[in-house]
Amino acid sequence: MYHKWIKEYGKTDGFLKAYKGVTGAPFGLENEEGVLTQEDFLQILEDFRMVILKELKVDIDNWNAGVFVMGLVDFIPKYIEIDNTVILEFQIILSNFLLYLEEKDYLENTNELIIAMVEFMPVCLNRNLDTKYWSSLKRKNIESYMEYMDDQMEMLSDLLDDLEEAEISNNFFPLTNKQQNQDKIIPMKPSQIIPFEGANKKTSNKIYQLRIDIVGAKPPIWRRILVPAEMTFEDLHEIIQTVFGWNTAHLYQFNVGSVILSDFEAEELLGEPTQFYFEPQVKKDMAKTKLSQLVNLGDKFEYIYDFGDSWEHKIVVEECLDKDPSIPFYPYCTKGKRTAPFEDFGGIERFDDFVASFKKNANKKSVQDVLEWAVGEDIERYHPDHVDIEEINEILGMSFLE
Structure with a gap:
């Protein structure tokens, strides 16, 4: 649950204006994919408050520039799993939140905190990109997320390869009647x-x-x-x-x-x-x-x-x-x-470079010379994805x- 101050702030015009300024869309409309919601920003505020409270043992009532900068620079990059774009967006929300706390007499001299935040924001951004500042939990969660994304990208790559391969095969290597009926006779993957x-x-x-x-x-x-x-x-x-x-x-x-x-x-x-x-x-x-x-x-x-x-x-x-x-x-x-690499071609990196050149300009003389050396008479039929x-x-x- 959010702290009572954060709950109250989430309902104010000040928050809604700050949110619209960050996202480009008023709250209540369906956001574009990748845009943080109202709940996302309120949760980041709550996470920030808890970092200050737990790690520095200082509640919002006793914030000062020193405590604020330490929390922002040392603990936000370490514990909260957000990227630099979100940190910059969060800066706007947080600035307005501090003004709200001052308006409600919860804080004094918020301008000092806002100036400190702006001055030390580059340090916060740099440390967010430096894994040596990450907590073990943040590192573990991000690694798990990256493994998940790698799996998803591999599945997507396989799907795109299947579609591209079918198109290439039909355009450059038309199927015979025997091939067209092959799947009906021989299952490609026994179950x-x-x-x-x-x-x-x-x-x-x-x-x-x-x-x-x-x-x-x-x-x-x-x-x-x-x-x-x-x-x-x-x-x-x-x-x-x-x-x-x-x-x-x-x-x-x-x-x-x-x-x-x-x-x-x-x-x-x-x-x-x-x-x-x-x-x-x-x-x-x-x-x-x-x-x-x-x-x-x-x-x-x-x-x-x-x-x-x-x-x-x-x-x-x-x-x-x-x-x-x-x-x-x-x-x-x-x-x-x-298609597998050519014999005696010098290693996988050199082959991948050649494939990139082929896809960019297959008719380039240097590309054609390599193909003539590697595949001889089949030069016109060669395609690296077939x-x-x-x-x-x-x-x-x-x-x-x-």
């Missing part, structure tokens, strides 16, 4: 989820749903695939090469906890041992090690390709499923976003169908 039975048990009929992301890509570049749990890591390496369009032209390795799996014979032959593992880690033969022996539902592990460019892939075991008779073969790719799932599955089917 029959079963509990995971644990590693090292008989899982001959179990399927892992894996999501594989290229680390650092903005927007994300990823593929979702269905693979037998009994498949070896060597087979998974071949699948990753296929779904991202890599050419197995470089060394590679998996990092699964303390276990590494790689083509150690190739390393010895080339005399280029990888620098991505250390003595405490255990080496295993990836041709003899099955996925079910090392990873379970919910596990995350890493695949690194090309130790020069260092294309890092984050792999998550999203689900453990029964075999679906409507899926024609395993492994099978169900979804993906964005993924041909059917083509990926055709290659997977030819490579792994028994």
